[in-house]
Amino acid sequence: MIVKPVHTAKKTSLAVTQSVFIGRSLRHSLRNADAMLMAILLPVLLMLLFTYVFGGAIDSSGDYVNYVVPGIILLCAGFGSSSVAVDVAQDMTNGIIDRFRTMPIRSVSVITGHVVASLARNLLATGVVLAVALLVGFKPTAGILDWVFAVALIALFILAFTWLFAAIGMVAGSPAAAGSYGFALLFLPYLSSAFVKTDTMPEWLQWIASNxxxxxxIESLRGLLMGASIREFIGWAIGWCLLILLVSLLWGMWSFRRRAGRR
Amino acid sequence: MRKYAVEIQGLYKRFGSQQVLDGIDLKVPEGSVLALLGPNGAGKTTLVNIMSTLVTPDAGTLLINGYDVSRERQKVQQSISLTGQFAAVDEVLTAEENLRMICRLSGLTGAEARIRSTELLAYFDLASARSKRAGTFSGGMKRRLDLAISLVVPKPVLFLDEPTTGLDTRSRRALWDMILQLKSQGITIVLTTQYLEEADQLADRIAVLDGGHIVAEGSPEELKSRVGGEVLELRNAEDEVIHRIPTSGSIGDVANTLQELMRQLPTETRVGIHRPNMDEVFIALTEKKMEEIV
Known part of the structure; x- marks a missing residue:
């Protein structure tokens, strides 16, 4: 009968658990075309806006596209990462999380599944944005090694912010609430050197923007792609990303355990 | 000696200032169905969550299938399956993908997962919906899928938290049949419900939970007899109850009683045998609280 064990269950290895959850999250991503489209379309439109509408006013030499693209790439990566908060919040408010938790598996793998899918999704989106950038006149001077470092830096940035937003998704009350935090990453790049040089800002804002x-x-990415020195920035860039990653990981793991049995 | 699938002793749980469980003792024999019955907020879900390792109790011991929940969590998790209050299915995935995912997480290989999923889809009458997303399912279908997922690798103890809430009568009865079939195959089932009829139909034993205490426990028959046995109910032409006479319900007893009454009462008096139902039991057992509220 249906209850007769057909196969005796073996212990599930962490690798299998992990790959099942990654597969699940990738399927979710493929079936949520809206979020994907938004994550690509918004940065592309912003890039066109800054290149063709504001670009002339900010820098009339026509070279503005080379200045703004690294910022747009990070805006795309950051905003795209924030959508993981919705995925996580959806799981945390659905009964399925209780099922995972009561199984003899590492249930936090459900979150790492979302994180890996987000990384894949956002690297793809970054690729699309970069392709459009090349079409509208972006002319990077980077060599192969620079590109490798640039992609690695973008990946680290995505990873850090994905974990941050995964943690936000865990503590948010609902998927809708979780989604609205994404605006922060649409906004934060404006208070940096992404679109204009910080020395054009008032002094107090300059302090915020530089720190x-x-x-x-952004400065490291710009340096890598456009052949400027990154010595001054790369340490800070990696440091910040690792710090955000570490804090978010701890916060996320703690919240995941604390939320057990509560929805 | 009879073995118990669930043994609870002196269980306490407090959330903030609210004592949700206030000293629970409970035993569920292997292979039986226990219904946890109680009004909203009685602590049913908290109790199920503790039994299924989701929530840690403040005090008390709890053995599931002989394993201690606080010390042998993994062993407990290998012995149980939980079907929570909200259908625990992935709405973005199809029915088959849902099943295969849980199969793989339960340690089956890809090929085994495929076979087992097909088997369960057929058994739970979901074969025709196998490649539809679970999000498009009706409440009844979701619950069936939910139950199918719980049986991917059959575990000796199954927890069902309000399994039929929100289902129509037909789906509810279909689910009852399935639950009884699982019981007949030796699975111990602990279910919570607000429906008295459901407890009456499914459970070998009922525990009535109210204000964090078990206020009554017994078979449905035992609980009914606590409210009083069967009575002969006599109604006049206006359909008002004029007499209630306790009876054993046997043909001799009823005939004797009626013969006596025939001489005293008009012939149009109507007779019925009234047996207390679960509603009366429930209201009698939990009404003290209602009085306090009023």
Whole structure:
């Protein structure tokens, strides 16, 4: 009969658990075309806006596209990462999380599944944005090694902010609430050197812009792609990303355990 | 000696200032169905959450299948399956993908997962909906899928938290049949419900939970007899009850009683045998609290 064990269950290895959850999250991503489209379309539109509408006013030499693209890439990566908060909040408010938790598996793997899918999704979106950038006149001078470092930096940035937003998704009351926190990452790049040089800002704002985590990442990325020196920024960039990653990981793991049995 | 699938002793749980469980003692024999009955907020879900390792109790011992929940969590998790209050299915995935995912997480290989999923889809009458997303399912279908997922690798103890809440009568009865079939195959089932009829139909034993205490426990028959046995109910032409006479319900007893009454009462008097139902039991057992509220 249906209850007769067909196969005796073996202990599930962490690798299998992890790959099942990654597969699940990738399927979710593929079936949520709206979020994906938004994550690509918004940065592309912003790039066109800044290149063709504001670009001339900010820098009339026509070279503005080379200045703004690294910022747009990070805006795309950051905003895209924030959508993981919705995925996580959805799981945390659905009964399925209780099922995972009561199984003899590492249930936090459900979150790492979302994180890995987000990384894949956002690297893809970054690729699309970069392709459009090349079409509208972006001319990077980077060599192969610079590109490798640039992609690695973008990946680290995505990873850090994905974990941050995964943690936010865990503590948010609902998927809708979780989604609204994403605006922060649409906003934060404006208070950095992403779109204009910080020395054009009032002094107090300059201080914020130069010391917030996104500025060194943007400057490093710009340096790598456009052949400028990154010595001054790369340490800060990696440091900030690792710090955000570490704090978010701890916060996320703690929240995941604390939320057990509560919805 | 009879073995118990669930043994609870002196269980306490407090959330903030609210004592949700206030000293619970409970035993569920292997292979039986226990219904946890109680009004909203009585602590049913908290009790199920503690039994299924989701929530840690403040005090008390709890053995599931002989394993201690606080010390042998993994062993307990290998012995149980939980079907929570909200259908625990992934709405974005199809029915088959849902099943295969849980199969893989339960340690089955890809090929085994495929076979087992097909088997369960057929058994739970979901074969035709196998490649539809679970999000498009009706409440009854979701619950069936939910139950199918719980049986991917059959565990000796199954927890069902309000399994039929929100279902229509037909789906509810279909689910009852399935629950009884699982019982007949030796699975111990602990279910919570607000429906008295459901407890009456499914459970070998009922525990009535109110204000964090078990206020009554016994078989449905035992609980009914606590409210009083069967009575002969006599109604006049206006359909008002004029007499209630306790009876054993046997043909001899009823005939004797009626023969006596025939001489005293008009012939149009109507007779019925009234047996206390679960509603009366429930209201009698939990009404003290209602009085306090009023």
């Amino acid at each position: 917030q985590p996104i500025t060194p990442v």
